[in-house]
Amino acid sequence: MGEGRLTVRDVLALELVAPWGAEVVACPARLDRPVRWLHVAEAADVAVMLTGGEMVLTTGLLLADDERAQVAYVESMQRAGAAAVVLGLGRAFATTPEAMRRAASRCGLPMVVLHRPAPFARLTEEVHARLLHGRFAALDLSDRMGGSLSALNLSGVPLQRLLDEIAGYAGCPAVVVNLAHRVLASAGEPxxxxDLLRDWERVSRQVARVLGNGPVTVGPDGWTVARLEARGRQWGHLVLFGHQGGADTGQVLGRRAAEALAVHRLLADPVRGWERGWEDQAAEALLADLASGTARPEQLLPRFRAAGLPVERRTFVPVVVRRVGGEGVLCASVRRALEEEAVAGLVARLEPDGAVAALLSIPSERDPDTEVDRLAARLQARLAPLGGPAVIGAGFGCQVLDEVRRSFLEAVHVADAALAGPPSGPVARLRDVRLRGLVRLLRDEPELQAFIGRELGPLLGRPELLDVLRTYLRTGRNKSLAAQEQHVSRPAMYRRLQSIETLLGIELDDLEQLTSLYVALLAHDAQRGP
Known part of the structure; x- marks a missing residue:
């Protein structure tokens, strides 16, 4: 029995009705018709006062001994859209009138007889109280939900936070899909x-069967589907799987949630625009869960599949793209390169540094390195006219999702290291970043930080000498070339190198000391970031 919604079956199941000997004599299969109101009337022409959905209670005093009037009465009830006719036996009829029963069966109108005296007023009071309570509860839910979701939108929360709130009000899983039934976001008990996402293809077909013509459709088992629109165009649906509050609250939930989601979409990040904002957020949520390890691989697999990423007989390769300046175009450029090379993948920005990550799904019969190289070359060609090339770091190919997180972290590390020393090719891998990559990987270790202090201590307060040392090492210890890059004379360069040796107490011609100095400088620069 849903709050604010009663059916004929619900009314007959009330404890109040049990002593009255209710018997369904016509159309027992149609007891799930909704009851909007109860109406007690003895007039033969009561149908003119009905508006549909009423459960009409009568003793039939004006119908006794007139079968034609009995049939006409039932037919008028059917035309008025009554939910059911309840006839109290005893005053006009001792037993069920056959003419009325046959007419009700023919018209498809449930007919119930009460074999024992029934105070209609008590039943009317009980049913109306339940209906009114449910309607007030629905209004209260509408007010509370509307205020809460509006406040979240005004505070600029991400889609996931908004959907978590919607799922909390619904008390069941909530899923946002686009028109292709690709999952953009989901919330609810994990x-x-x-269970829903694991067999999403079958579930999405069931959702399609629930869809109605109105803005919100409440289907069987509490499945509620709300149409999502923005700027006059439908772009997706919200599905609540198993809301138990009944049709009235289901309608309220669907309407309020759809309104809030439409506002959220219209307030999307202006860099990405409302056309791509949610797709990006969906990818970001998936890749963030992958990178952080907060979701197990067996949980991610159905989410990737529901998001449209091919997962059967595939090799997964994480790729991270970095560029200093112009990060705003990276997402669109990576996505366009994927389309041009016909490579399936999820693309998202990595906050807060503006890098872009992509999880590539490559058919197992293709060589993943070749596919990544071709994609990287395409992307570099697209980015070159937009302000210079980017640094692209790739992880290793993974046959199973269990390995993808480790590969993803490797791709982040490689791209980070390669930004300080770009590789010769279009894409960097772990083998390309060598010592620089190892140092950057260990840059936050306390032992390495202590090593930096021991090796470079006196120079850390002399940034101009530190830069001289950096130039000297980068030019392969070529003093003439270093002097040119520093815009000083050779004698001035010799004096500055002499100052470095004196401050550090070392000889720059000693290979071991120089190597330690080089590692410490790499670690110091790694701590400063790209």
Whole structure:
């Protein structure tokens, strides 16, 4: 029995009705018709006062001994859209009138007889109280939900936070899909969500069967589907899987949630625009869960599949793209390169540094290195006219999702290291970043930080000498070339190198001391970031 919604079956199941000997004599299969109101009337022409959905209670005093009037009465009830006719036996009829029963069966109108005296007023009071309570509850839910979701939108929360709130009000999983039924976001109890997404293809077909013509459709088992629109164009649906509050609250939930989601979409990040904002957020949420390890691989697999990423007989390769300046075009450029090379993948920005990550899904019969090289070359060609090339770091190919997180972290590390020393080719891998990559990987270790202090201590307060040392090492210890890059004379360069040796107490011609100095400088620069 849903709050604010009663059916004929619900009314007959009330404890109040049990002593009255209710018997369904016509159309027992149609007891799930909704009851909007109860109406007690003895007039033969009561149908003119009905507007549909009423459960009409009568003793039939004006219908006794007139079968034609009995049939006409039932037919008028059917035309008025009554939910059911309840006839109290005893005053006009001792037993069920056959003419009325046959007419009700023919018209498809449930007919119930009460074999024992029934105070209609008590039933009317009980049912109306339940209906009114449910309607007030629905209004209260509408007010509370509308205020809460509006406040979240005004505070600029991401889609996931908004959908978590919607799922909390609904008490069931909530999923946002585009018109192709690709999952953009989901919220709710993890176990229930996993069950839905694991077999999403079948579930999405069931959702399609629930869809109605109105803005919100409440289907069987509490499945509620709300149409999502923005700027006059439909772009997706919100599906609530298993809301138990009944049709009235289901309608309220669907309407309020759809309104809030439309506002959220219109307030999307202006860099990405409302056309791509949610798709990007969906990818960001998936890749963030992958990188952080907060979701297990068996939980991610159905989410990737529901998001449209091919997962069967595939090799997964994480790729991270970095560029100093112009990060705003990276996402669109990576996505366009994927389309041009016909490579499936999820693309998202990595906050807060503006890098872009992509999880590539490559058919197992293709060589992943070749595919990544071709994609990287395409991307570099696209980015070159937009302000220079980017640094692209790739992880190793993974046959199973269990390995993808480690590969993803490797790609982040490689791109980070390669930004300080770009590789010769279009894409960097772990083998390309060598010592620089190792140092950057260990840059936050306390032992390495202590090593930096021991090796470079006196120079850390002399940035001009530190820069001289950096130039000297980068030019392969060529003093003439270093002097040119520093815009000083050779004698001035000799004096500055002599100052470095004196401050540090070393000889720059000693290979071991020089190597330690080089590693310490790499580590110091790594701590400063790209």
């Amino acid at each position: 176990g229930a969500l996993d």
